Amino acid sequence: MRTVSLALRNLLRNRRRSITTLLAMVIGAVTILVFGGYSRNITLSLQTSYVMRGGHLQIQRQDYFLYGSGNPAAYGISDYQKVIDVVARDPVLAPMLTAVTPTISLGGIAGNFAAGVSRTVIGAGVVVADRNRMRGWNDYGLPMNIPPSALTGSAADAVVIGNGVARVLELCEPLGVPNCKKHAQAEAEAGVAAPADITALAALESRPAATAGEARIEILAANVHGAPNVASLRVVKAERQGFKELDDMYVGMHLAQAQRLLYGGEKPQATAVVLQLAHTRQIPAAKARLAELLASTLKGQPLEVQDFEALNPFYGQAVGMFAAIFGFMAVLIGAIVLFTVGNTMSMAVIERTAEIGTLRAMGLRRSGIRRLFMVEAMLLGVIGAVAGVAAALCVAWLVNHAGLTWVPPGQADPVPLTVRVWGETAMMIGSAALLAVVAVISAWWPARRAARMRIVDALRHV
Amino acid sequence: MNVVTLKHIGKTYHLDAVDVPALIDIDLEIRPNCFTVISGPSGSGKTTLLNLIGCIDQPDSGEVIVAGEAVQTLSDDALSDFRARHIGFIFQNFNLLPVLTVRENVEYPLLLARVPAAERKARVAALIEAVGLSDKAGNFPGELSGGQRQRVAIARALAPSPNLVLADEPTANLDSHTGAAIIALMREMQREHHVTFVFSSHDPKVLAEADDAVMIRDGRIENIERREQRGEEAT
Numbered sequence: 001m002r003t004v005s006l007a008l009r010n011l012l013r014n015r016r017r018s019i020t021t022l023l024a025m026v027i028g029a030v031t032i033l034v035f036g037g038y039s040r041n042i043t044l045s046l047q048t049s050y051v052m053r054g055g056h057l058q059i060q061r062q063d064y065f066l067y068g069s070g071n072p073a074a075y076g077i078s079d080y081q082k083v084i085d086v087v088a089r090d091p092v093l094a095p096m097l098t099a100v101t102p103t104i105s106l107g108g109i110a111g112n113f114a115a116g117v118s119r120t121v122i123g124a125g126v127v128v129a130d131r132n133r134m135r136g137w138n139d140y141g142l143p144m145n146i147p148p149s150a151l152t153g154s155a156a157d158a159v160v161i162g163n164g165v166a167r168v169l170e171l172c173e174p175l176g177v178p179n180c181k182k183h184a185q186a187e188a189e190a191g192v193a194a195p196a197d198i199t200a201l202a203a204l205e206s207r208p209a210a211t212a213g214e215a216r217i218e219i220l221a222a223n224v225h226g227a228p229n230v231a232s233l234r235v236v237k238a239e240r241q242g243f244k245e246l247d248d249m250y251v252g253m254h255l256a257q258a259q260r261l262l263y264g265g266e267k268p269q270a271t272a273v274v275l276q277l278a279h280t281r282q283i284p285a286a287k288a289r290l291a292e293l294l295a296s297t298l299k300g301q302p303l304e305v306q307d308f309e310a311l312n313p314f315y316g317q318a319v320g321m322f323a324a325i326f327g328f329m330a331v332l333i334g335a336i337v338l339f340t341v342g343n344t345m346s347m348a349v350i351e352r353t354a355e356i357g358t359l360r361a362m363g364l365r366r367s368g369i370r371r372l373f374m375v376e377a378m379l380l381g382v383i384g385a386v387a388g389v390a391a392a393l394c395v396a397w398l399v400n401h402a403g404l405t406w407v408p409p410g411q412a413d414p415v416p417l418t419v420r421v422w423g424e425t426a427m428m429i430g431s432a433a434l435l436a437v438v439a440v441i442s443a444w445w446p447a448r449r450a451a452r453m454r455i456v457d458a459l460r461h462v
Numbered sequence: 463m464n465v466v467t468l469k470h471i472g473k474t475y476h477l478d479a480v481d482v483p484a485l486i487d488i489d490l491e492i493r494p495n496c497f498t499v500i501s502g503p504s505g506s507g508k509t510t511l512l513n514l515i516g517c518i519d520q521p522d523s524g525e526v527i528v529a530g531e532a533v534q535t536l537s538d539d540a541l542s543d544f545r546a547r548h549i550g551f552i553f554q555n556f557n558l559l560p561v562l563t564v565r566e567n568v569e570y571p572l573l574l575a576r577v578p579a580a581e582r583k584a585r586v587a588a589l590i591e592a593v594g595l596s597d598k599a600g601n602f603p604g605e606l607s608g609g610q611r612q613r614v615a616i617a618r619a620l621a622p623s624p625n626l627v628l629a630d631e632p633t634a635n636l637d638s639h640t641g642a643a644i645i646a647l648m649r650e651m652q653r654e655h656h657v658t659f660v661f662s663s664h665d666p667k668v669l670a671e672a673d674d675a676v677m678i679r680d681g682r683i684e685n686i687e688r689r690e691q692r693g694e695e696a697t
């Protein structure tokens with residue numbers, strides 16, 4: 001304790017230098033933590049939007065993940081209701097679940113044959129009530145406000161399409177899609193129109209008379225036997241999807257509608273059973289339990305489980321990229337702190353040379369001298385780290401209350417810009433510890449030099 | 463038994479190409495409970511000699527025995543502990559720790575010697591009283607005059623009850639009046655605490671106070687006067 005109070009007084013002795021050094025550490029800590037909090041917010045937003053959309057885990061038919069998108073009809077789960085029942089009633093899984101719901105993913109061609117345009121789309125068949133529950137998932141308390149799906153309470157033939165789909169299918173006007181000017185002429189000249197055979201097929205589908213201002217599309221998909229199947233659907237809304245790729249291809253519909261497209265009158269299947277958990281950290285436990293269930297109760301069906309990271313490789317890439325930048329910055333700032341504190345301690349040693357000689361003459365051992373400077377650096381480090389974390393929290397608070405908004409990757413609407421420092425305990429403690437440890441390390445050489453001085457030389461120093 | 467015995471001490475400084483012989487074949491015995499003054503012209507080797515006696519420097523040849531211990535055989539840590547227990551230092555520039563108060567400065571060597579807290583407190587208070595600085599005990603060295611600082615240094619040197627107190631020109635940075643008071647104080651403390659004091663000085667007033675006077679010139683002992691002879695001179 002004596003050493004600590006002596007070290008503290010020595011720090012106060014050269015106040016301006018100590019403060020400058022602390023300031024360097026504080027700036028370093030703020031930089032690391034604010035960037036860390038910002039990137040943490042991005043990855044958590046991304047995770048949240050993936051989990052809202054596709055849950056944490058999906059049970060799929062074996063190999064669906066690799067081959068199924070080419071032929072979803074052939075890679076369906078035939079008895080998906082049993083899978084859902086088993087999962088929902090399982091005493092281990094049930095407490096973790098916030099939703100378990102069947103889904104269908106299909107590829108097809110959507111056409112607005114009235115306008116003579118079409119494009120390939122990805123259709124999603126969903127149970128709307130389940131999806132609305134899933135949209136409420138916000139385990140990280142992000143400032144998101146996702147409205148219920150536009151399919152809520154809609155008729156069986158209702159669909160929601162991406163803005164991009166609406167643009168291509170020339171449905172902007174009835175759907176009120178912004179930023180979408182007419183250029184039908186150009187396309188007509190280029191001869192982009194639905195093939196005659198598809199137009200003929202569409203004519204077979206009994207089509208309700210379109211009321212004025214209503215947007216309708218036809219979807220063509222290959223059914224389980226490989227034969228084309230067409231459904232005429234009413235677009236209730238065009239919604240911007242976060243990713244351009246998705247925005248240009250997305251058609252969301254009721255599960256039953258999607259099943260009719262793929263399986264016609266046959267026994268309906270699902271391409272996946274989506275599981276959403278209360279917390280992302282429950283994934284390993286849930287996976288382990290699912291593996292047990294797949295090997296026992298559900299043994300009859302060839303199934304496998306994919307987690308959201310496997311289903312959305314972009315997430316892992318984003319997390320990895322931010323981790324790399326964070327690490328890079330931490331190393332850089334660590335180096336700056338190393339040299340700043342090292343320089344401060346070197347100057348302290350030189351200034352106090354005569355004092356070192358005096359202490360040694362009075363009988364303080366070399367280790368005592370070393371300890372004196374190490375403790376001084378440690379104090380600097382700890383004070384700097386604590387002040388740095390406090391300053392980072394203040395800066396984060398200011399940013400969070402500045403009313404800035406932005407559109408995170410994978411999301412359609414702007415959200416408040418948030419820097420997530422408070423609550424990220426591991427990050428705060430980790431960064432603080434890094435700074436403190438670097439400060440102590442940086443004092444190693446100056447302290448060693450001080451301890452090794454020849455006493456008579458040190459005493460001659462003025 | 464002598465407090466310090468030096469046998470055939472030699473010490474040479476190596477400066478670039480030239481060797482500077484600072485001490486040449488010194489034999490010296492310092493008697494206990496005496497006030498010994500080492501005097502000689504500038505550059506004669508006084509500081510070098512005191513450093514060897516104080517065990518903060520090593521001779522090139524010869525043997526240094528302090529308080530019965532052949533100090534050259536000790537490790538650096540053992541030597542540090544030895545100094546903490548047996549040797550007090552008073553410096554020309556006072557060398558107090560600026561961040562410690564008068565009281566804490568005097569207490570510091572007692573911490574090094576691991577003296578228990580209660581005893582520490584009593585000894586520190588008694589010493590500060592003895593050097594007449596009770597009213598300044600809570601002040602920092604920067605708030606004291608040179609003479610007051612040297613009084614603190616004297617109290618500090620005596621705190622761990624050393625066998626030997628060394629002072630290299632303790633009055634050189636003081637005016638003659640203050641210097642004389644410091645010498646008188648040291649003399650008084652030396653008698654009271656039964657310590658051996660060794661110092662270097664050019665000052666004739668210091669020489670007058672000495673029990674023993676060692677004269678050196680060009681690294682050799684020129685002359686040693688013991689009190690008995692000096693006493694005869696005085697009467």
Ligand SMILES: Nc1ncnc2c1ncn2[C@@H]1O[C@H](COP(=O)(O)OP(=O)(O)OP(=O)(O)O)[C@@H](O)[C@H]1O
Pocket residue numbers: 475476477482483484502503504505506507508509510511
């Ligand atoms: N560190 C050193 N390096 C080189 N030479 C030194 C060193 N210290 C002392 N000397 C030389 O050794 C000799 C003795 O020096 P020392 O300091 O012991 O003399 P001194 O009697 O204390 O002198 P002063 O009265 O001026 O303090 C001198 O010639 C000096 O130049």
Ligand SMILES: [Mg+2]
Pocket residue numbers: 508509510630
């Ligand atoms: Mg000298």
